[in-house]
Amino acid sequence: MQRLGDVPEGATARCPRCGGLLRKNPRNGLERALALAYSAAILFVVANSFPFLSFEMKGEETQTTLATGIIDMYNQGKWEISLLVAFTIVIAPVAQIAILIYLLTPIRLGRVPYGLPFAFRVLRHMLPWSMMEVFMIGILVAIPKLMGMASVIPGIALFAFVLLMLVLAGANAAFDPESVWQRHEAAK
Amino acid sequence: MSAPGATGLSISCASCHECGRLCRLPHGGHSADFETLCSRCGSGLHYRKPYSLQRTWAFVIAAAICYVPANLFPVMTVISLGDADSETILSGAIYLLTNGMWPLALIVFVASICVPIAKIISLVTLLISVHRRSSWRPADRTRLYRATEAIGRWSMVDIYVDTILVALVSLGNLATIEAGTGAVFFGAVVVLTMFAAESFDPRLIWDNCGAES
Numbered sequence: 020m021q022r023l024g025d026v027p028e029g030a031t032a033r034c035p036r037c038g039g040l041l042r043k044n045p046r047n048g049l050e051r052a053l054a055l056a057y058s059a060a061i062l063f064v065v066a067n068s069f070p071f072l073s074f075e076m077k078g079e080e081t082q083t084t085l086a087t088g089i090i091d092m093y094n095q096g097k098w099e100i101s102l103l104v105a106f107t108i109v110i111a112p113v114a115q116i117a118i119l120i121y122l123l124t125p126i127r128l129g130r131v132p133y134g135l136p137f138a139f140r141v142l143r144h145m146l147p148w149s150m151m152e153v154f155m156i157g158i159l160v161a162i163p164k165l166m167g168m169a170s171v172i173p174g175i176a177l178f179a180f181v182l183l184m185l186v187l188a189g190a191n192a193a194f195d196p197e198s199v200w201q202r203h204e205a206a207k
Numbered sequence: 208m209s210a211p212g213a214t215g216l217s218i219s220c221a222s223c224h225e226c227g228r229l230c231r232l233p234h235g236g237h238s239a240d241f242e243t244l245c246s247r248c249g250s251g252l253h254y255r256k257p258y259s260l261q262r263t264w265a266f267v268i269a270a271a272i273c274y275v276p277a278n279l280f281p282v283m284t285v286i287s288l289g290d291a292d293s294e295t296i297l298s299g300a301i302y303l304l305t306n307g308m309w310p311l312a313l314i315v316f317v318a319s320i321c322v323p324i325a326k327i328i329s330l331v332t333l334l335i336s337v338h339r340r341s342s343w344r345p346a347d348r349t350r351l352y353r354a355t356e357a358i359g360r361w362s363m364v365d366i367y368v369d370t371i372l373v374a375l376v377s378l379g380n381l382a383t384i385e386a387g388t389g390a391v392f393f394g395a396v397v398v399l400t401m402f403a404a405e406s407f408d409p410r411l412i413w414d415n416c417g418a419e420s
Contacts, residue, residue, distance in 0.1 A: 036346070036413070037345070037346055037349040037350075037409070037413070038346065038349070038350070039349070039353070039409075072371070072374075072375060074375040074376060076376075076378060076381060076382060077381060079378050079381060081374075081375060081376075081377055081378060083374045083375055087374040088370035088371055088373060088374035089370070091370075091373050091374050091377060092370055092373055092386060095373065095385055095386055097386045097390065097391060099391045099394060099395070100366060100369070100370065100386060100390055100391060100394050103366065103394050103398065104366065104367065104370050107363065108367075136225070136226070136247075136248040136249055136250070139225065139226065139248065140225050140248075140250065143225060147360065147401060147405070148401075150360050150363050153360055153361055153363045153364055153367065154363075154367045156314065156318070156361070156364050156367075157363075157364050157365075157366075157367025157368045157370075157371060158367070158371060159311070159314075160303075160311050160314055160315060160364060160368050161367075161368045161371040161372055161375075163308055163311055164303070164308075164311075164368070164372065165372070165375065165376065167306070168287075168376075168382065169382075171375070196226070196227070197227065200226045200227070200228065200247060200248070203247065203248075204228075204247050
């Protein structure tokens with residue numbers, strides 16, 4: 020059992036027994052998380068609508084977007100992988116961005132959003148499955164692998180994707196669930 | 208500011224799995240037909256995650272079984288001008304190594320071969336230590352659990368590499384890459400080990416360690 024006083028701004032409280040995180044209180048957490056969530060939403064649209072990578076071999080060129088791999092995997096009969104990739108780099112990040120905006124916008128304006136516990140629960144279960152930083156490493160491994168065969172040309176979406184990854188990580192770091200829960204409790 | 212020696216269990220309190228609020232649990236906690244709900248978010252309250260050990264064992268064993276075909280079957284086949292060339296996870300890492308891309312070989316080797324094995328071994332170690340009511344270095348075992356939880360996602364690298372290659376290299380007869388059965392099993396290993404880590408309740412480690420520190 021730990022009794023926690025107010026955690027000072029920018030500090031974290033940890034369990035004295037196992038060292039686990041108990042509470043964090045990021046500086047301007049609410050405003051920062053909200054601003055970064057909106058940036059992430061814009062970057063997500065860019066990352067998914069422009070060409071991601073192009074591949075050129077003996078005059079023939081294939082252009083891909085993020086969705087191409089998911090569709091091709093499905094067409095090759097590997098729907099399990101298709102679903103897994105779609106979930107981890109499209110569905111989970113979209114849910115994460117949308118829920119952050121849905122929760123934090125009304126709170127910033129002094130209201131409590133409808134259905135907060137449900138939205139929170141979805142967010143908490145989606146977080147481990149949002150894997151854009153892992154996808155980034157996948158790109159780093161995949162491109163040199165093809166260099167021997169042909170040339171790979173990075174597209175605009177790739178840069179948007181790198182930014183999206185950083186922005187979303189920042190939004191997560193600035194987001195303090197406990198402060199949102201306390202507002203929910205106060206409004207009841 | 209702490210109450211030394213007291214745990215949630217000893218004073219009939221449990222923190223909510225969903226929102227973290229500390230709630231009083233009357234009637235000795237959960238039973239099959241009666242559930243106490245969190246006063247803040249309305250989700251079910253439990254002292255420990257229900258059936259934590261059984262669920263974790265089930266996921267770990269399933270992951271260990273899938274691990275075998277994941278490594279034996281090819282993860283992808285490169286078809287170039289009529290030649291088909293299959294690649295397993297290990298041969299993919301070796302290919303990178305022999306072509307002078309050792310940093311990438313290292314990434315693939317760590318993420319796709321070391322991480323899944325390390326996860327399965329550390330979860331089995333934690334499960335056995337809880338079953339044996341071990342009081343051996345609980346803080347370190349908790350750290351091991353947190354590390355296991357954190358590294359799991361990085362195994363997905365191989366799945367993403369396959370997906371990107373399949374998407375980029377589809378030039379008909381000239382060159383095509385097809386995903387293999389191994390990739391499906393490998394994806395299953397990653398998902399199952401992530402579920403296993405999520406099912407395990409690290410507080411079980413501390414339940415046999417008495418009240419001291």
